[in-house]
Amino acid sequence: MSTRSLEQEKNFDSFDALHSAVRDELAKRIKERIRTNPQKTLEEEQLGAYIEEIEPQMVDAVREIHRKGYTVFLEESGFDSLMGKGKEGIAQVLFGGFLLDPQITQTLLDMQVQVAGDSKLAYRIAILDPKHELNITQQNLHTYLRFFPDRPNLMEIKQ
Numbered sequence: 502m503s504t505r506s507l508e509q510e511k512n513f514d515s516f517d518a519l520h521s522a523v524r525d526e527l528a529k530r531i532k533e534r535i536r537t538n539p540q541k542t543l544e545e546e547q548l549g550a551y552i553e554e555i556e557p558q559m560v561d562a563v564r565e566i567h568r569k570g571y572t573v574f575l576e577e578s579g580f581d582s583l584m585g586k587g588k589e590g591i592a593q594v595l596f597g598g599f600l601l602d603p604q605i606t607q608t609l610l611d612m613q614v615q616v617a618g619d620s621k622l623a624y625r626i627a628i629l630d631p632k633h634e635l636n637i638t639q640q641n642l643h644t645y646l647r648f649f650p651d652r653p654n655l656m657e658i659k660q
Contacts (some may be wrong), residue, residue: 605648
């Protein structure tokens with residue numbers, strides 16, 4: 502038996518519906534991209550995916566963090582339910598290998614960003630998304646990523 506309220510259930514249902522709609526749209530975009538332009542760009546080769554395969558609220562953040570020299574796990578990034586992870590809620594997450602010093606991690610935590618990892622390597626950055634406003638998620642990710650320093654071994658991406 503669920504301990505969630507009716508409002509929480511509706512919120513999860515709304516989140517699931519939005520996630521499903523985004524995935525359906527991605528499938529259409531990927532199919533069209535492969536049909537019209539199957540050649541990946543250098544950036545897409547480095548990411549291991551067509552840009553069209555990345556959830557739209559995550560595209561700018563993924564590209565930005567990649568340009569800064571970090572690895573992002575695309576299949577794990579995007580919509581996420583925090584159920585069963587010790588938290589109630591829904592979030593947009595960015596998974597990867599983020600070497601952040603403790604001061605940056607604390608800044609993110611102070612901004613209500615959930616950071617999971619150990620003392621040197623953050624691997625999950627989660628932004629609670631209770632209203633499912635993907636444009637706000639994009640803006641927030643951009644704000645948070647400005648605290649990520651460039652990695653010195655960054656490969657240049659040629660457009």
